[in-house]
Amino acid sequence: MSSTELIKQLRDETGVSIMQCKRALEEANGDLEQAKVALRKISAQVAAKKADRELGSGAVQTYVHSGNAVAGVIVLACETDFVSKNEEFTKLAYDIAMHVAATAPEFVSRAQVTDDATAAARGVFEKEAADKPEEMREKIVQGKLDSFLKEKVLLEQPFVKNPDVTVQGLLDEAMQKFGERIEIAEMARFAV
Secondary structure (H helix, E strand, O other): OOHHHHHHHHHHHHOOOHHHHHHHHHHOOOOHHHHHHHHHHHHHHHHHHOOOOOOOEEEEEEEEOOOOOEEEEEEEEEOOHHHHOOHHHHHHHHHHHHHHHHHOOOEOOHHHOOHHHHHHHHHHHHHHOOOOOHHHHHHHHHHHHHHHHHHHEHHHOEEOOEEEEEHHHHHHHHHHHHOOOOEEEEEEEEEO
16 A cells, blocks of 8 residues: 555544644554554644633534433533534534443543542442452552543543543544644433
8 A cells, every 4th residue: 555545544534634644654654553543642742732722612412322211412612613513523522422321421530520439439449458468458449449430530431432542532633633622511411
């Protein structure tokens, strides 16, 4: 496959600019999978640079599972209405709403996790680790707590359509693609 075809394929799969795809493929010596990993790393760096930008627009999206028993609702915020009206942005919001319906996260980010929720989980894990050697208990409890929070925090969950990337990784990729800060402002899940 020629380098032009590889660049086109990477562009089609990621939506990232042609120049960034070309650079990523050059760094990866033509390896498509390594180039995707490189682009994910760049996405996180781009997202960090945009962290202080003002969010002034966005989209509300819902996903209702067949049978009408479960629904996910998401408010995906961005900087401009130019991006919020983009079809790919709307699809991203829909996919995240579907993810919310499927996985039932309790918090958007770790910052939203209450002290009560953490203390309750820690109490359960300390009881579970009570029979372990004392010098290992805290490490075991912390590991279980981190695992528990990854399950409950939306941004840390593996994305249901692609478990290789977290929801935060998905947002980072979108920020790189759209050139704007994108954030989940609100989420809700409803079930019968």
